[in-house]
Amino acid sequence: MLPFNSNQIKSKLSLFLLGLASACLTLTSLPVKAAEKLLFTYGPIKLSVDVESLEVFAQDGTINEDLEQYLKRISPEDQEKFRAALNKKVDIDGVKISRFLNSNMGQDILLRLGKGITLEGGENGGIALRGGIIQSALEPSGLTLLNVLKNYPTNLQIQGELIMGGVEYTEKVIKATDLLVTSMRTWTEEEARTNTPVDYNTLSDIRQQGKYQVKQEKWQVTDSSRDRSFYIDVFAPQGVSGNIPVIIFSHGLSSRPEDYAEGLNHLASHGFLVAAPQHVGSDVIYFKEMFEGLNKNVFDENEFINRPKDISFVIDELERRNQSEFQGKLNLTKVGVSGHSFGGYTALAVSGAAIDFDYLQQSCDRLYSGLNVAILLQCQALNLPRQDYQFQDPRVKAVFAANPVNRFIFGKKGIRQIGIPVLMGSGSDDPATPPAFEQAVPFTWLQGENKYWALIEGQAHVNFSKLDGGIKEALDSTLHFTFPPQDLISAYVKGITLAFFEVHLNNNQDFRPYLQSNYAEYLSTDQQFKLSFITKESSDQLKGAIDTFRRENNITWEDE
Missing domain, CATH: 3.40.50.1820 (Alpha/Beta hydrolase fold, catalytic domain)
Incomplete structure (x- = not known):
């Protein structure tokens, strides 16, 4: 039996979207196409939101129907924080971040992240994440969470058990x-x-x-x-x-x-x-x-x-x-x-x-x-x-x-x-x-x-x-x-x-x-x-x- 029902998971996904925004702001293959969906799985349950809906929301605050089911579960203040996080530009040299992410330690970080942020279907998404980060950093609009999602080479799947476990583990360390x-x-x-x-x-x-x-x-x-x-x-x-x-x-x-x-x-x-x-x-x-x-x-x-x-x-x-x-x-x-x-x-x-x-x-x-x-x-x-x-x-x-x-x-x-x-x-x-x-x-x-x-x-x-x-x-x-x-x-x-x-x-x-x-x-x-x-x-x-x-x-x- 799952520890959460689908409504609870939607609530957790809403919180996760905020957490993902914060995490990506602190963080080579080129994509063959832009990601269309951000998927969230927890056991047999699979939820999704269109990357296009995230882009519309980031641009002018419009909340499409697929995004509404998650954002309505958080306060207007947190919605604005999420929107700001999607748009926040991290000033970093694309060539330098490329060289770091290609180092042994950089690849180690990516492959660990890639266990929880995967390709659709569950394959490790670390290398794809590297492509999204580097491509975004090299673009005129710069490295933002939204650009990373758009430049991810396929649909991005969040492994809910792993991510939530990591969040809980981090909370225990802080405690x-x-x-x-x-x-x-x-x-x-x-x-x-x-x-x-x-x-x-x-x-x-x-x-x-x-x-x-x-x-x-x-x-x-x-x-x-x-x-x-x-x-x-x-x-x-x-x-x-x-x-x-x-x-x-x-x-x-x-x-x-x-x-x-x-x-x-x-x-x-x-x-x-x-x-x-x-x-x-x-x-x-x-x-x-x-x-x-x-x-x-x-x-x-x-x-x-x-x-x-x-x-x-x-x-x-x-x-x-x-x-x-x-x-x-x-x-x-x-x-x-x-x-x-x-x-x-x-x-x-x-x-x-x-x-x-x-x-x-x-x-x-x-x-x-x-x-x-x-x-x-x-x-x-x-x-x-x-x-x-x-x-x-x-x-x-x-x-x-x-x-x-x-x-x-x-x-x-x-x-x-x-x-x-x-x-x-x-x-x-x-x-x-x-x-x-x-x-x-x-x-x-x-x-x-x-x-x-x-x-x-x-x-x-x-x-x-x-x-x-x-x-x-x-x-x-x-x-x-x-x-x-x-x-x-x-x-x-x-x-x-x-x-x-x-x-x-x-x-x-x-x-x-x-x-x-x-x-x-x-x-x-x-x-x-x-x-x-x-x-x-x-x-x-x-x-x-x-x-x-x-x-x-x-x-x-x-x-x-």
Whole structure:
């Protein structure tokens, strides 16, 4: 028996039309003819609407009879939203979107979408969808939802069970994220009550610049064993009398070391030498070259191997230069590694996490796995030869992984191999590595005594001040995001990362008061966007909350 009758399905189709409009606005074969009908199936029930009726409605608001049976079930306000969505033009270069959709990751996205948006009869519609998108983007009227429907090469069929299941799954993820934010606040408050009371107003403000002047250099290096040349941005503190602790930083996908200079300079001003290598197969240059037709993919899949090796090579390079350039002061037996996003994967890999190909394959094959952007990146590792890769560098003794890509490529078995102190950082509004997917469960898998998790409310993965100025405004206007000030995010990160590395690289117990929940409470006073911070003490509560949420929402995942 179907869970809905035909009237209920018509209502759901009405809602789906709105959802489809929103979804397509966020997203090569040429069509042989225009699509005539948009079909919606749910089990044996098949509903349809003429694409021509959608076009008439988009032009002047006229509602033909076939469209009326769906639109009458939603409010006039929502009808206008739907009409606006049909007409809204997405300014995007047709050649660039063509090159992205022809990349491995682009095709992966299309084929996943094509399971629910199919050709008439049910055949995967991903390639046809690509044709509709590219053809629309190349036309003078531009990329709109209506144009995509018109340029689809055959009648487009919406697989109701799959689409509705995806919508329900997404709603559960949003619900889980909201619950996570609330729970993290609660656990932070509970841990803070057990912390030794501290009057932070009487202590140094470690978010401020340190006492050392910083000399910045750019080294050009070559790892001849891999025939790999790249640069390293080096931030060296001046006038340090004793040993100098070292931190290696790994940048995110399609970015560069320079994008993180402020935070790296802050660490250096407090006495750390910080070295940030360029990852040449996954940096902004490689990404731009993909759009120029010089690279096939968004990043080189061998970066899963090369990135961790870059970190070890940088430590080797510092060992070679230690006597001649640093008078032997660099402490290279106890190195810290920090990384953001893909760099978070890199940091965890050199700390001991191992790729679990079997678990990754199972995860990538799941029906709704494509709804997580991070897993699409991780699934590219399935193109690697399947062997036991060993990236752990014994010189690495503490890691900070910010917004890390990690859960599905490592799995429980891989994460549990980490035995050194780990600080994870997350943003509650991160669409690229959402905390409910990528950090909550992995935090419970970490087995060490010294594990910490910081969650910044409102943080959305990237620093928009380092991107094109129009991106933030576009997201603000279309999705109505309200972002925390970048200065606030930076202050949070500066405080907790400095404390973490001072304690776990320098064994400086003077910084222990900053590495606890009551410091997060202090920093979050009167702030709209709070910082939550938990330790191993709250790990069991997190695990229990995850299990309860799964049980109450009928979520079954093999790994947990």
